[in-house]
Every structure is written in structure tokens, then in C-alpha cells.
Amino acid sequence: MREDRALLSRSRIGICGPLRDPVAAERALAAGRRVIRSEAEALSALERAIGDSFTAAVDLLAGIEGRVVVTGMGKSGHIARKIAATLASTGTPALFVHPAEASHGDLGMITAQDAVLALSNSGETSELKDLTLYTRRFSIPLVAVVGRAPSTLAEAADLAIVLPPVGEACPMGLAPTSSTTCMLAIGDALAVALLDRSGFTAREFAVFHPGGKLGAQLLRVEQIMRRGDQVPLVGLDASARETVLEMTRGCLGCVGVVDPEGRLVGIVTDGDLRRHLTDDLLAQRARDIMTPHPRTIEGRALAVEAVALMNDPKRPITVLFITENDRPIGALHLHDCLRAGIV
Secondary structure: OHHHHHHHHHHHHHHHOOOOOHHHHHHHHHHHHHHHHHHHHHHHHHHHHOOHHHHHHHHHHHOOOOOEEEEEOOHHHHHHHHHHHHHHHOOOOEEEOOHHHHOOOHHHHOOOOOEEEEEEOOOOOHHHHHHHHHHHHOOOOEEEEEOOOOOHHHHHOOEEEEOOOOOOOOOOOOOOOHHHHHHHHHHHHHHHHHHHHHOOOHHHHHHHOOOHHHHHHOOEHHHHOEOHHHOOEEEOOOEHHHHHHHHHHHOOOEEEEEOOOOOEEEEEEHHHHHHOOOOOHHHOEHHHHOEEOOOEEOOOOEHHHHHHHHOOOOOOOOEEEEEEOOEEEEEEEHHHHHHOOOO
16 A cells, blocks of 8 residues: 555656656747747648628628627537637627537527627638528628638628638647637627727726726726715814824825815825924815815826826825715725725
8 A cells, every 4th residue: 555655646646746858849940939930830821811701791790780600510610719808898799608518409509699700710611501591591790710712601790701721730730729810810800899999998898807906906996986975175274283183084094185176276185283293283274285286196096097186106106085076975094905906
């Protein structure tokens, strides 16, 4: 039993540890670099090759009322799933339909308002037959991304984006590598071109990405700001004592100063109090010790924009007031951003 465990332990070290044979390590590194170089060359060829068919595809997909249904078989299917996800997250409603499942009822997921984006390197994928015929029967726009033309899929489609002839990066030239990289790049290019066409913004992007670090970076100020009684405010004629008490209650290290119309006209911070620390401090009013024209931000702004404003190297601050028509509606402390995972 002990010998078996020792053997297993040595086996794991051999599998998971670094390559100890320098020749094998060099061969692995050379193979990796060769693949990356081959795929980079394929992408360069793709950049030169795209043209009218690409812009026509963008026009077609931008004009539909429904969704972009992305489909493909095998490795093309895996790429199609990613393209559908990228389209959906950048403002173009999309979904993936497996071509084999489509022949067994999933064709019902495709409506007359949709368009189909079909991927096939050969253009002869048999599993796409029923889905292709369905689009032709019901006049559903079909855009093909193929590696060969003429081909059955390219000829059946309303538009065909033909990939440039590229060799696969594997030594045998068989495993889909460079071709699927080009398909993925075409999908990303379509998604970004459609995003640009629609004027999709970072704030809209945040709606579709509420989770994780990315979601935190795309939070809006209004989603994490303090509201109502949590916002310390005093009037211009508030006494220094009232100002200090309100500052203490608000726990922000400052207090906003508003005019009789409720507009934010100044801010009193701990630093302002120290600068006016004289024998007659308690006799002064908020208007006498405030810093006028405090920096503010809108509630719809991204929280990362607020952090950038607070971290201005020329004048760093820790609190921003959120205003609407010059009236304070909230306050944001740098610690609020830290808790939200933004900084």
C-alpha cells in the first residue's frame, strides 16, 4: 500500500511539475510559438480579406426586429456559442441553436423576425441542411461564415462571409485551429460593428454585466450613493456648532452647504474647521468657513468615474456630493466604492 502511494505521488509530480527535459521544453515552446504565429498570420489575412460582404452582413443584422440565431456544428458550434454570448452582451439580442437539435423541434425557436448566422468551415455541414431549408422556406435572412466558396451553405445564404484560405496550425493541418480563430474574430467584429452602429454605451453594458469584477466596475453612482438622512446638509446661516453636529451625525467628515433654494453652494470639511480654528469659531456661520463650488457628479455617472474624480492627484478628496439640477440628492464616500469592489 505504501509503495503504491509513493508511486502515485511520484507520478503526480511528474505530471504536474515542470518539464525537466530541456529538449522537450524547447520543443513545446517552439510548438506554442509556431501555433500563435500561424494564427496571427491567419488573422492578418482575414483583416485584408473582409469587405463588402462584411458591411452588408452588419446592415442586414442591424435591420432585423428579432434576434440573431447563431448556429454551427462541432468546433464551429463552440465558436457559435461564444459569438451568440458576445452579441447578446453588447446589445444585439442573440441565442445559439444546435443544428442537430433544430431538426428535432428547436427550429421553433427561430421566428420570422430573426436572422440566422451559420458557421461552417467546409460549407458542407450536413447537420445544417434542415435549418438552412427552414430559413429559405420562411424567408428568414441567412448569413453564412464559411471557409470555402462555392459551397452548399454559401450558395444557399443571402450573404456569405468567406474566410481567406489559411492553413490550420496543427502539424497535420487537420484540427480546426486557425479557421476557428478566424470565425471567432469575425463574430467579435460583427458584434463590435453592431455595437457601434446602435450607439451602445458602457452604462447599457453594465445592465447586462451586473456580476463579478466587471459588474462592479460598471456600477452607477446612484446604485451605491447615500440618500436621504444619510446626506449631511446645513444652510448658509447654520452656526459653526450646528455645522459640526451635522458633520458628526453624517459620519462623512464633511457637510454640504445649501442656499435657501436648496442648491449646493459649498462644503465644510474637517480641514475647513482646522483652518478656521480661532477663538471666534463658534460665532461664525457655515457661509464663513465653507469651501465654495464643491466638486459634484451626476447619479447616472459610472462609479469608476467618481473614483477617478476623488483620486485627482492635484486635489484628492474622499467625498463627492451627487446633484441633480444643482441640488444634492446623495453623497458618496471613497469607502462606499471600496465596499462595492470598485477600487
